[in-house]
Amino acid sequence: MSQAGAPVLALTCGEPAGIGPELAVMLAADGAPPARVVAVGDPALLAERAAMIGREVQVQALAPGEPPPAARQGVLPVWPVALRAPSRPGELDIANACHVLETLDVALHACRSGQAAGMVTAPLHKGVILDAGHAGFTGHTEYLRDACGVDEVVMMLATDRALHAREAWGQGDAALRVALATTHLPLREVADAITGPRLRRLLHILHADLHRWFGVVAPRIAVCGLNPHAGEGGHLGREELDVIIPALEALRAEGLDLDGPLPADTLFTPRHLEGVDAVLAMYHDQGLPVLKYAGFGRAANITLGLPLVRTSVDHGTALDLAGRGVADPGSLSVAVALAADMARRGCAA
Ligand SMILES: NC(=O)C1=CN([C@@H]2O[C@H](COP(=O)(O)OP(=O)(O)OC[C@H]3O[C@@H](n4cnc5c(N)ncnc54)[C@H](O)[C@@H]3O)[C@@H](O)[C@H]2O)C=CC1
Numbered sequence: 001m002s003q004a005g006a007p008v009l010a011l012t013c014g015e016p017a018g019i020g021p022e023l024a025v026m027l028a029a030d031g032a033p034p035a036r037v038v039a040v041g042d043p044a045l046l047a048e049r050a051a052m053i054g055r056e057v058q059v060q061a062l063a064p065g066e067p068p069p070a071a072r073q074g075v076l077p078v079w080p081v082a083l084r085a086p087s088r089p090g091e092l093d094i095a096n097a098c099h100v101l102e103t104l105d106v107a108l109h110a111c112r113s114g115q116a117a118g119m120v121t122a123p124l125h126k127g128v129i130l131d132a133g134h135a136g137f138t139g140h141t142e143y144l145r146d147a148c149g150v151d152e153v154v155m156m157l158a159t160d161r162a163l164h165a166r167e168a169w170g171q172g173d174a175a176l177r178v179a180l181a182t183t184h185l186p187l188r189e190v191a192d193a194i195t196g197p198r199l200r201r202l203l204h205i206l207h208a209d210l211h212r213w214f215g216v217v218a219p220r221i222a223v224c225g226l227n228p229h230a231g232e233g234g235h236l237g238r239e240e241l242d243v244i245i246p247a248l249e250a251l252r253a254e255g256l257d258l259d260g261p262l263p264a265d266t267l268f269t270p271r272h273l274e275g276v277d278a279v280l281a282m283y284h285d286q287g288l289p290v291l292k293y294a295g296f297g298r299a300a301n302i303t304l305g306l307p308l309v310r311t312s313v314d315h316g317t318a319l320d321l322a323g324r325g326v327a328d329p330g331s332l333s334v335a336v337a338l339a340a341d342m343a344r345r346g347c348a349a
């Protein structure tokens with residue numbers, strides 16, 4: 001596809017004290033991305049971080065909604081959103097929480113109005129947004145769900161081997177897609193959040209979007225149990241018997257191809273993953289450590305169930321690395337490439 005026809009992607013720069021702004025700079029400095037990427041953030045901050053990490057980038061402030069030019073190495077177009085307070089790497093400031101949320105709103109508006117074909121998000125810091133008074137904020141995923149007025153979305157992370165692949169699992173090392181039944185809530189609350197209706201909604205979305213975005217014609221999904229040994233027949237917890245198995249049986253009756261609930265410790269082994277297109281893990285740290293072991297820095301996060309394209313990185317704000325130019329931009333490149341691919345598929349649909 002010529003650059004003139006390449007999709008426009010809005011890249012929100014995330015927490016200004018984190019690595020997001022410098023990753024945006026690296027993306028522009030290190031080569032022309034496979035899309036016309038427009039950063040959404042503060043142009044002065046981006047220019048400052050470029051100088052700080054020693055990257056030659058021309059930060060080009062556009063008018064709100066102005067179409068970006070063809071992607072060019074060394075040029076970073078920006079839809080400006082001013083910082084509320086100066087930002088130093090590694091130092092969170094609640095004054096900038098509104099700035100971060102405004103970048104999301106600008107990107108959302110761009111997607112809805114057709115100015116952008118999708119959005120890619122650099123990491124934000126949930127804690128500082130909560131500390132600033134945005135009660136109930138749990139991340140981009142739920143913020144975008146609510147802003148788009150949909151009832152349910154699914155957070156799925158995938159290694160790069162699994163992102164564009166149409167073939168079944170087992171074709172290559174570390175090709176893994178992991179979706180989460182629950183996202184950001186205390187472990188103590190996880191079991192209560194896993195209900196039959198919720199599992200059915202999530203698995204419908206996962207099934208539909210594996211087809212829609214990844215071209216998987218008849219998705220096979222493996223589902224983790226919640227408890228050790230998937231509950232050991234009720235001796236180690238009853239959620240499998242009372243909630244998960246009935247939900248899976250109802251979905252199988254509708255024709256969904258589901259394995260499980262399987263003990264999570266052995267589900268993530270090559271024999272059990274053979275032919276599986278995605279795994280549904282019951283909670284954040286059941287699924288994501290495996291995914292990150294398989295492909296940290298080469299994976300992306302995708303919000304399924306939204307009426308727009310949204311991808312993100314597989315990591316957080318890395319305040320410890322910010323401003324030093326040492327953060328790995330690999331996941332951002334994967335997230336941009338995936339969003340461009342999804343945008344093209346969406347246009348073709
Ligand atoms: N998409 C998003 O907006 C995400 C945001 N977060 C947020 O980030 C904040 C910090 O979370 P943590 O759990 O500390 O995770 P983190 O990913 O920021 O850091 C964990 C470790 O990974 C390293 N790391 C992270 N990104 C890296 C990169 N690109 N290259 C090299 N090393 C990298 C860090 O230096 C640190 O040692 C939290 O507020 C969390 O909610 C976390 C994950 C995703």
Ligand SMILES: NCC(=O)COP(=O)(O)O
Pocket residue numbers: 138139140141142288301312
């Ligand atoms: N651990 C993944 C993560 O925190 C991503 O959250 P979100 O901001 O993309 O919802």
